[in-house]
Amino acid sequence: MYTLKLVYNKFNKILIKAKKHYKSYEISRSDELWIKKIMDSGTFKDKVSALSIYIRDNPKFSLKTLENLILMCNNKSKRESLTAINAVKDIFNEVLIN
Numbered sequence: 001m002y003t004l005k006l007v008y009n010k011f012n013k014i015l016i017k018a019k020k021h022y023k024s025y026e027i028s029r030s031d032e033l034w035i036k037k038i039m040d041s042g043t044f045k046d047k048v049s050a051l052s053i054y055i056r057d058n059p060k061f062s063l064k065t066l067e068n069l070i071l072m073c074n075n076k077s078k079r080e081s082l083t084a085i086n087a088v089k090d091i092f093n094e095v096l097i098n
Helices: 004-026 027-043 045-057 063-072 079-094
Strands: none
Touching: 027 045, 045 063, 045 079, 063 079
C-alpha cells in the first residue's frame, strides 16, 4: 500500500506539471475561432495551413490535430494530397523531430 501511495503522489505531481505546461500553450479564443472558421469554410490549402499553424504553436498537445492533417494526405485530389503531405513533412522536420 505504501508504494501505491508513492506512485499516486508522483503521478499527481506529473499531472499538475503537465496542466501548467498545457496552460502556457493555450491559444487565445480569437485564434481558436479563426481556426474553426477556416476549418468550416476555408479552402483545402487554408485548412492545411490552419492545422499546421496550430500544430507548430502547440506541438506537445496537438496529436489529434496532427492525425487530422495526416488523414488529409489521403485525398482523392493529387494536388491536395501533395499539399497535405508537404505540410506533414515540414512539421516533422521542423517541429517534431527537433
